[in-house]
Amino acid sequence: MPEMTLDMRVNGRKVTRRADPGQRLLDFLRDELNLTGTKEGCGAGECGTCSVFVDGKLVKSCLMPAAKAQGADIQTVEGLARPGELDVLQKAFHKTGASQCGYCIPGMVMAATSLLREAPEASLDEIKERMGGNICRCTGYTKIIEAVALARDVVTGRASPAVLEPEGVGESYIGHNVRRLDAPSKVTGRLKYAGDMVMPGMLHMAVLRSPHAHAEIVSIDTSEAEAVEGVACVITSADVPGKDGFGVFVHDQPVMARGKVRHVGEAVAAVAAEDVATARRALAKIRVEYRELPGLFDPEDALRPGAPVIHDYAPDNVVKHIPIRKGDVDKGFAEADLILEDEFSTQQVEHAYLEPEAGLAYVDADDVVTVISPSQNITHHRHMLSEIIARPINKVRFIMSPVGGGFGGKEDMIYQGMLALAAMKTDRPVRLVFTREESIIASAKRHPSRVKYRMGLTKDGRITAIRFEMLSDGGAYGMSSEGVMRKAAILSCGPYEIENLQVDTTAVYTNNTPSGAFRTFGGMQAQFATESMMDIAAERLGLDPFEIRRRNMMRAGSLTHTQQRLTSASIDRVLEAAEQASRWEPGAPTMRGPMRGDLGGPGTRAPCTLGARFETPKDSKERVA
Amino acid sequence: MQRKMRGRGVAASWYGIARTATVDRAGAWAELDDGGTAKVVTGVTEIGEGILTVLAQIAAEELGIRPEDVTIGDNDTARSPEAAHAGATRQTYMIGNSVALACREAKARLFAEIAAHWEVDAGTLVAFDGELRAEGTNLAMTMAEAVDLCKRRGVVPVGAGHFAAHGTGLNPEDGSGAPWQAYVFGTQVAEVEVDTVTGEVQVLGLWAAHDVGRVINPRGVEGQIEGGVVQGLGQALMEDYQTANGHPVTHGFAKYILPTALDVPEITSILVEDPDPLSPLGAKGIGEPALVPTAPAIINAIHDAVGVRIRSLPATPEKVLAAIAEKQARAAAAREAAE
């Protein structure tokens, strides 16, 4: 590659390197200078994790060629405070608990630093607006905004620096707001995630992914790719020495496609090379011949007789069906004064953790195959990898690196197997870092769902029977579908004691992006339907939404939908707590908004109109309240 | 109808703690170390939920030292006991209780030596925040001195602990079974404003009341609720992963829209404590349950504001506008029919 001498000042020190001038400033900082506090969340200018100061101006370093920073004065998150110290903003982040996974946090701290430099008196609305270009998936932004406001108050002298000190402990550390112990490492960018780690002699991996949703693999020819200078190995499913297959419940997914591909983005082969660019170049030289197969893209189609079969072991395309039966639904519906029928659906959702998948594997001196990655389940991954590579379990080691957001999306072992195989084949450490696009197309999503609902109630709002039927698109592989269907079924009818119910949840295979574990594991999809039905019923019966829930809620001694006897049920307490805190005005949910007297009070914010924060709120008279 | 319409909605929820319909288990090791510090070894690390801080608080409380004196490792299948997965709202419950039990064993070893040294009953010893004393006496020393003394008597104060949550499998015919031993409940109220010209929905306020069992770190719990609520808001109003014939079309953040700081309502968290009677700590969990009621509360609030029921998520501006138009057309048809 062409090289030039790049000169800049970075965090106050003069830096001179011969480097590829076409590389991004982000890569120059991370790879050449090892300043890994600057993160790559998207590589496309859309998340803010890569923010640095260039001549005092905040820029997204993923969008700037390194050559454009020639001669510039660069400040990264590592340069904000002296080693071992925190500046005011960093202390404020520590104090409020603003960092969770921490992956967005260096970028947030940089954006907030810029804000306080340019607008030290910023209002809350202005803080939100100026931080609006930085994505955080963990915190809900609330404590980040609180931290920025706190730092602003200290910087402007409105608050004493003492507010940044930890709270004194009383008689116990339980129930105490101990500041997060990991916060200093996150607000300074010091914490190393898997993609920040390097080992001597390390190779870089790139993955060839399927362009087809459903296709037979006729042949794979890797010879040309292997001949590329700088390529250490190319691996395919033929390199798997043991029993190929992983999954949280059924092991139906090969480490790389075996015989056929089942979704766009599925791994087909991987290259390990001296650098990422070489690995990517070599990918283009792998010849794969596909024969396209008819695909399944809708879960209802998957159940039709004669539908294409995605996995031979499941000729009906069903991943899992969970039935729950309690009481006698026919009797329950016969006793009802009102029967409601409705349908609900939820969409496929991306986890969007800010840290894309990344991992580093090596074989140690004792022949232990070791994988460092932000895996959400190292215990299970170790079991699966030991079978895949046919080595005893104590010769397989998983190390869980700090996870830059997971939400269930890092429970699937979708890349650790490839890393292990390449490390075994080359006897060198191998690292893989997903691009954002790879992360989105190759990782599991929240199951989309369709629910058919039938609910019978008496005039006074007691539910007499429920029939609940959910169909979910599991996508190309089983992943967590079985467990998600089970949890959806168990929780389906909500925190209510229902005497008669019939629940069925089913996940099917299609050729869509796989669905898997995602925070609530089916619980939110199911209860979205139930909680919508509760309000529909309340409207029809003229009951307050809290009241109809109380008339049906579980209590100590209740039998759950799976006929488990509860020893306690705090639903009465949380209903009351929410009702009181929100100053809820009782009444039936019949488009009551225009008449309500409880709107716009404490606990609400003003609506925002972008860019209008300096105007007088002229639409205030339009407000209903 | 006025342009900006407001309304409120509520949704309730429930959730089970730890792995479903199976025996969940975890283990941990602890050692009271030199200087009155401690080492705690578990198989987990931080995924952002604050587990390391929670474990340090638990260890500090059990051992009588300070959270910052606790070192947590090792997140490693070859160096630490089984922890299983960082998910299922199980970390505080499973690992937290394992750590508490491991620390109790380590502390018992230390207390036995100190009690023998002071010639008092071990039951009279109390340690907190780095100080150890025997109740009813004026005998006291620092935990650093205590560890030193214990070791000079030939005892290294180590402990191991494990904890199990006994769920049972579901009957394959009727689904009966006891999938969890601990349950939590939650209720959220959302207040929204609907712009009837653009269809845009803003969530202005959100009240979230959740039973989490015994609260270990209130700020940490709030952080989990706030994060869960905003993910729920994203799913309710904007997020939508789409494919066309299996080809992803929302493969970057320009196309896959996520909530930003500007979308966030004021969030009021109310922590309700119904301690778990089956575990040493009494804590339950909050990671997943926080998200469950958000979307239905928002959708119910939209109905309250403009009288339309969104049955298919997300409630995008287009969908909300179409529903309003359909409602108005229905009302007009009904008026005509009445005339």
Ligand code: FES
């Ligand atoms: S904005 Fe640069 S990595 Fe996302």
Ligand code: FES
């Ligand atoms: S803390 Fe912001 S993305 Fe995790």
